[in-house]
Amino acid sequence: MPNIYKKKTWLPLFLIPAFAFMAVFLYYPFFMNILNSFQSIRTLGVPSGAWNDPWYTNYVNILHDPEIWTSLKNTGLMIIVTLIFQVGIALVLALIVDNVKHGTGFFRTVYFFPIVISATALGLLFNLIVLYDKGMLNQMLEALGKTTLTDWKDESHALATMMIPVAWQYVGFYFVIIETGLNSISSELYESAMIDGASRWQRVRYISLPLIHNVLVTCSILGVTGALKVFDLPWTMFPKGMPVKTTFLTGTYMYYQTMEVKNVDYGSAIAVMIVILGIVLSQVAGVIFREKDY
């Protein structure tokens, strides 16, 4: 380091604002939340009362709460949908864009665009699309000759109706990441493969895919952790786990317990569970989709 940074007069001024903010609004509450999950809190915003008896009551309740299992199951499904549809569709689209000559910028702009729109607005928009009597989807099917209306929000369709928009919204995000990775592959590789007579599919299979392996690993880990944070769109389309508490995700169930049931300390415990789940799953994802060096 050059000597101008030897004198540290201003160093505290640079560091203190940011770290004070994070200490007060991230680190401290994070540990308080773990503590709270062992205490009894009946009203949001009121200091915690006594310790639960036994102190781990909430965690025993988590194990016996059928809605927890519903939300875990749905969140698991959300992760699979994220990996297969979000990352999968994004990969296919990115490979195609990489193989055509025109419109790269246009497709990038258009595919990314749903991400900047609030998930709440998209939730409302999809509510209108899947309306029973009759939204865009049912009108479309009617035009194709279907005579009965489908209730896209009933128990047998609810999960798909909730997860498809979430997956759809973020395809563009992974598209941009994968496309950036593909762009960084040297053109010389493709050139010499073409001289050797490699077909388009062979070039994709033996050059593009292996060289973006690590990018796909990043996407998969982001997908897994991202699926745990989903809240806005499901809560807008299916508030309170509608219908009959079948559509809860871990995030929406945490909110439901905290704000609707007013079992605040139980909400804290669910939040702790979400954190643990996030750590475990990103480790597992890191092992399954291991990065490679070339």
Add this chain to the structure above:
Amino acid sequence: MKPERRDSDPKGLYIILILWALTTIYPIIWVIMNSFKAKDKILSNSFALPTGDLFTLANYRKAFSNLSIFSAYRNSLVISGTVALVVVVIAGMAAYALCRYEFPGKKLLETLVVAGMMFPVFATIIPVYRMETGWGITNTESWPLTMLSIILPSIAGNLSFAIIVLRRYIQTLPVELEEAAYLEGCSTLQIFFKIIVPLCKPSFVTVAVFSFLWSYNDLFTQMFFLRRPEMIGITRLLNELTSQEGTNYGLMASAVTLVIIPVIIVYIFLQKYIIKGMTAGAVKG
């Protein structure tokens, strides 16, 4: 651009690309179209263009008279604007210090920054709410205090990401410029504001835009801190609309349109920064 990596330009592939593009564009066009139609026309004939008898402005009149759209916009702009500004300034200073200075405890601070990205908002919101209730700034009649109650945690939520992105950028700047300025008699504080900030403008814009959009779209935090009708932000307004006017589809279509149009306009002009900002955390530099 790079014609040599593609021997031909197969037309069939464009069909797939255009089909997906339609799934992202058409729903938006559809909702804008239908915001100009009466409720019953949406349900019977949603694909027609709103021309002639179909066209009406009634939904918008209702939206402006019944919903507090303007105050929700103002609230959202105040919240997100302040968050973006404060995040850029203090994350920039921290990133600069972590980049250029050597000091004991630096490793620990760096770990704390990365750890900050791992804390989901679910795991901090309840204690934050209680802490702020203790300070007397939640659920009050005072507009500035209510704004403050949501601005503070939103700033903290964006800092980790901002520091990481800015730090990566400051690292690429040649330190000679700073040394020259130092010899001219600038203090490091002056160096930060007169050299680092101007040179890093693009990445500062990226971080500002990201923080702005993140808090503009964040429903979860707004559900906790913005409860009084006159204080809600734009996403909370939309969410309330579902429960209160759930069957007035024309009004919903016009409200969705009113909320997304400004975002679309901003996106068209700033897309370069937005796309970079939203994906910057993911792609290793």
